[in-house]
Amino acid sequence: MVAMCFGTGTFVVCDTFMKLTTARLPPFEVLFLRGVFATICCAGLLVILGQWRDFGRGFTWASLLRAGFETASVLCYIVALAGMPIADVIAIEQTAPLILILLAASIWRERIGPLRIVLIIAGFIGALLVAQPNANGFSATALLAFACAIGTALRDITGRSVPAAIPALVVTTATCIIVMAAAGAGMVLTEDIVMPSGRHLLYLAVAGLFVTVGHFGVFMAYRLGTPGAIAPFFYSFAVWAVLSGVVVFHELPNPLALVGIATIVVSGLAIVLLDRRRVLAGALPIPE
DSSP, rough: HHHHHHHHHHHHHHHHHHHHHHHTSSSSHHHHHHHHHHHHHHHHHHHHHHHHGGGGGGSSSHHHHHHHHHHHHHHHHHHHHHHHHHHHHHHTTTTHHHHHHHHHHHHHHOOHHHHHHHHHHHHHHHHHHHHHOOOTTTTTTHEEEEEEEHHHHHHHHHOOOOOOOHHHHHHHHHHHHHHHHHHHHHHHHHHOOOOOOOOHHHHHHHHHHHHHHHHHHHHHHHHHHHHHHGGGGGGHHHHHHHHHHHTTSOOOOOHHHHHHHHHHHHHHHHHHHHHHHHHHHHOOOOOO
């Protein structure tokens, strides 16, 4: 639980520094430079912890598939982050667990149940309140935020296939390298490269450090704890994001968006608590 809250908080710190930098630099360049610093941080930690010998194991098919979905997700995310308030982007991205439930039902034929369906619909209604489409439909940035949520859900599904014997830091390092390479390709092919200032390089170095810690924290949370115990704390993302928006960017989501954020969080927590009750009910002894 502590690892999840710590991981979500450090991710938001990273995102805050990246958003500050996207005001001056193109988004893919920001992501590429952050990836350079994150890879350096990961490499140093691998050496310090003596896990560098396991580096090659981070590129198994399961790890590569997980990293691929993470790459698609984060490429959508950085572009959305450059054009939307940080709290709104993260709120839409938090529909990922709802999408995960739908994917599990489709792939493994898991029964959802009518109450969970109602809660999932409520969560997506909350996302619509945050995105606030107009007569012309959703904005491009809102659509990218939704695409990010889908990529995150697919990442988490494939992450279950990563062998537990592979150290979390090794998986994090492989993910950082693949994201960096994809962002570099996007930067070269689609953007005019801008020379970063020393301040922006410092921001991205801090972002690289915090995204490394965030990946490690969230990955370890899922590895050490049961999903039912740690899932509620995934929604601490919303708290950190609103705080970042108010403190750093002096922006608070409008009332409709705040209602949407609350709806997403409440629906997600309700599903988690409902699932926990079902597990506990199934574990109770049958009276003779």
